[in-house]
Amino acid sequence: MTAYSLGSLLYEGKAKRVYATDQPEVVAVEYKDDATAFNALKKAQLAGKGELNCRISALLFEHLASRGVPTHYLGVGGERWMLCRPVRVIPVEVVIRNIAAGSLCKQMPIEPGTALEPPLLDLYYKDDAYGDPLLTEARLEHLGLVTPQQRRRLEDLARQVNRELLALFGSLGLQLVDFKIELGFTTTGELVVADEISPDTCRLWDRGVADAQDRILDKDRFRQDLGGVVEAYGEVLKRVQGACPEPRVYG
Structure with a gap:
């Protein structure tokens, strides 16, 4: 059972969607598989990219927080979902x-x-x-x-x-x-x-x-x-996982 419920879509960018939740101090961020370059003049869908970027970002936010760097990150909420403070x-x-x-x-x-x-x-x-x-x-x-x-x-x-x-x-x-x-x-x-x-x-x-x-x-x-884009991102995740604790699950 999740600790939050999704609300309306607040914003959609090239790589992510941001949703309101039933908690005013929490937004849910969905990482997409979209790949873009040159201000979105070049586009593609790369299966698995969103999940990899979500996981890598969560691990790096956890690491930065442990080093005293303030971030919007609160935890993960699924394979490609991150919960954050609204900013x-x-x-x-x-x-x-x-x-x-x-x-x-x-x-x-x-x-x-x-x-x-x-x-x-x-x-x-x-x-x-x-x-x-x-x-x-x-x-x-x-x-x-x-x-x-x-x-x-x-x-x-x-x-x-x-x-x-x-x-x-x-x-x-x-x-x-x-x-x-x-x-x-x-x-x-x-x-x-x-x-x-x-x-x-x-x-x-x-x-x-x-x-x-x-x-x-x-x-x-x-x-x-x-x-080899997804494979390269997977290699980065493998190395970061070996150095950082598992990301917290929000809730």
Whole structure:
């Protein structure tokens, strides 16, 4: 018997659906099998992807919580269901890059694979209609999305997530190349990590594989038509499971 009942659909994005529940401080998130890239210009259905991302995200949220990182996560509620605190998501994607890859190497004279020290933190306006543009400090101030104090807290929290994930993935033979996260405010005003942390939102390379394509264990396999997307995500789950306790079941 579940400890909650599903209510109305609140939001549907590319990879997830968010539902109200009969508990005002709990929302239910369903992870979909949809795969998208290039602002949804490329689409596919990959059976099992939603379940894998839900499980990986739950394990990583559990790990971050144990390290003092506040998140919206409350527990899992099924193979592809996660229960979370409702948050007012800030429409800013925070991207941290430890190794140069992807769009960065098209926008700047930096060779792919170059270590970035310190890690590069960028903020993007989360809006597909505008192509998720890079936010300068002046643009961020003009939009009024966060106060200067909130921005500092947002960036500090993102860097803390990076440190914790670098250490965890490094211990599992994985290189965290870069990742994006979303943050938001709970109903009590607490800033927390929201959305998901998975191979959909992280670039992960297998440190034990030299080939530049074979080492990819993230959504770049879909972007670059390399195949084996679900198998790669399964490998990430297997390694993370070996280092993190089983995710709590909400209820």
